[in-house]
Amino acid sequence: MLHISPFRQVLIVLTCMVGLALAVPNLFYDRVEHHNDAVASIDNGLSNEALEADAALWPSFLPSGLVNLGLDLRGGAHLLAEVQVADVYAATMESMWPDVRDVLAAKREDVGFVTREESEPDVLKVRISKPEGAAQALELVRGLARPVASITGAGASNIVVSAEGPVLTITLSEAEKAATDERTLQQALEIIRRRIDAAGTREPSIQRQGADRILIQVPGAKSAQELKGWIGATAQLTFQPVVSRTSDPDVVVAATSEVLPSLDDPGAYYVLEKTPVVTGEELVDAQPSFDQNGRPAVNFRFNPTGARKFGDYTAENIGAPFAIVLDDEVISAPTIQSHIPGGSGIITGSFTVEESTNLAVLLRAGALPAELVFLEERTIGPELGQDSIDAGQLAALVGMAAVVVFMILSYGLFGLFATIALGINVGLIFGALSLIGATLTLPGIAGIVLTIGMAVDANVLVYERIREELKTAKGPARAIELGYERALSAILDANITTLITAVILWVVGSGPVRGFATTLGLGILTSVFTAIFVTRLLIVWWFQRRRPKTIEV
């Protein structure tokens, strides 16, 4: 007989109620959003009356998960950046040169003088003046190799050294490159996150994509340009020895030197040694402050290794100038007055208070380890997003109303059951989206509208089957039962194939397309659930109450 065990009934009703309860906050989107923001602030230790009032907008015992709105609905900026990991190889080779020079210079009687040759940025080429010492030089440089610091590259050495006559070629090993790439990307991710957080936007999404890409999505950012400004302020800080000062930017210098302009003195240039004494990576803190004369300045502090290097250098070079270089501009080139042992110092220059504050923030956020190339950028204005939401909502309501009318005209009371299930279905989709914190995009709304159309399919399959079974006349109860039983295989096959496409879309797609796949996939699951369980439950309740002798479907 037509029967569903009480346990199952309770389970079905509970599932619907939980799903709908999870969907409810979306009806009060602004209110709940304010509540959530306020609660987050209060949890962070902030508290004031306005926040408390916002937090009280929504009762805390109710679910407060919301469907995230995608950039195309909320407006915001989207950037896909490629991290130029090869930049780091060049920097590594640069820092290796002093070590190579020192180790070879120690054996000058065997290898002769050491000079650096021009080469590609990720290769270090060194010439020795006594070719017969090449074998020994090779040994010495190989002695500088360190094991690669990563799990996958364990056991491998970080450099590959080869000799060709008097020229030694040093490159990074593949394992070291892989480990470097990984580290570079992690650093870049972290720094981008900190810089965007510093700008104080809501829910930025910063994700790694593939081997060397970072996807940045920031709702509420005015434009991709603004976002680039936040991220792109690189703040590459180095402290480099000064060779000389000049007014000719095209002055010819040694391969180990470079010419950089002065920031506060237009027309002035400094010839600097390329290899920095200390870099910004070893900086642990930077604060805006004032120098003895009351001019804005920035206080900074190094980590222990940075402090040691800085201390040693200042001890050995008292009286010599050295340059503080930020993003290839010399901020200032003070003369070392004394040994600075503690690892902390002060950058002075002609700053305004605002500039010194900005500089401190930039220094604190750290330097990006490598340049970013932007492969893709999208800006969507908030009005366009709101228009899309309104249009999508209207279309969904009209579509739903039309489907309801059509179903009731076609199936009468059973059509009504199907439309109740359809309403629950849409609620469940939103509940599920809120629960998993999925993002709703414009194609996602289209997915919901499509689901509204297709969700009745499972019901239609069942109802048509019941009609057929009624013709072979075994009484309405049996017909309903057989209808469900025999339509099941078609329902499952049809929906599993659609689910397969949704899964593939989700895996392959990104952004809006993935949003579409999410709603389509969830819609399939909820519509099968509502068709097989919810409408059936409604029909069983109705049937048990009325006990009709005949039914019309």
Added chain:
Amino acid sequence: MRLRLVPDNTNINFFGYAKVTFGGSVVLLVASLVVYLFMGLNFGIDFKGGTTIRTDSTAAVDVAAYRASVTPLGLGDVTITEVFDPTFADDQHVAMVRIQAQEGQESVTSETIAKIEAALQAVDPSITFPSVESVGPKVSGELIQKAVLAVTGAIAAIVIYIWLRFEWQFALGAVVALVHDVGLTIGLFSLLQIKFDLAIIAALLTIVGYSINDTVVVFDRARENLIKYKVMPLIDVLNHSANETLSRTLMTSGTTLIALIALLVLGGDVIRGFVFAITWGIIVGTYSSIYIAKNVVLMLGVKRDWSKEKKPTGNQFMDIDA
């Protein structure tokens, strides 16, 4: 009184006009291929790289003036199209400015965008830029690969599933129907030169999912009927199955189309291409599951000895069950 799209107990011979229907589809498919080869697709920036800027203004769009202002910037190929939509306000005039990918750079630089925006603002001070999207050639190349992979992958996965659940002839019938639907959609987009971007790929996959859904329902019934009517000729079994499921097929297509048409008219211009593709695909998909998939199964024939018995003999009543 109930609304019935299809009268009870229809007995339409779906193979009656096979020459017209199936043949017609083959002709259309070939035509789509020809159109595609000669006209190509109007690839959006997702697949071709470049920049699109959406402009919104209270003054009427003057395409010639827009073009004249942007041309001196020397950005290469610039396309400007005005956008019309029933959801726009009366004094809302929208246009899309599209610029080709720039030599030697990935996504467009901030300076270039600032220059274009300034040039357009000089023509029309009330102009705003609700969206700016830029895709570099590197990513667009990968996106094409991914898109092709997604569509072929989806079709392959579905064929394998159908092959596991049904006979291989059905899987082949389904795949021919899918190729038909995807082919005709691409043909139409090529013919009308509608912008073909990532969203359209999502639409194609939706079509694949929907069309297979329809096809599977007919196949499921055919499988049931093949067991039920052991000696009925295959052509009659297939016809009978299609007739039995016809009312469901039209009902579901009907509700889906109703919802989609609402979205097509009211959903705004941003997703119109996407919704148009799906709407067209639902129509083609419904048609193909009735007129294409079954024909392929019929041509290939189906082995019907599930019970491992020898061929059924003359008595046509012996195997019919209740």
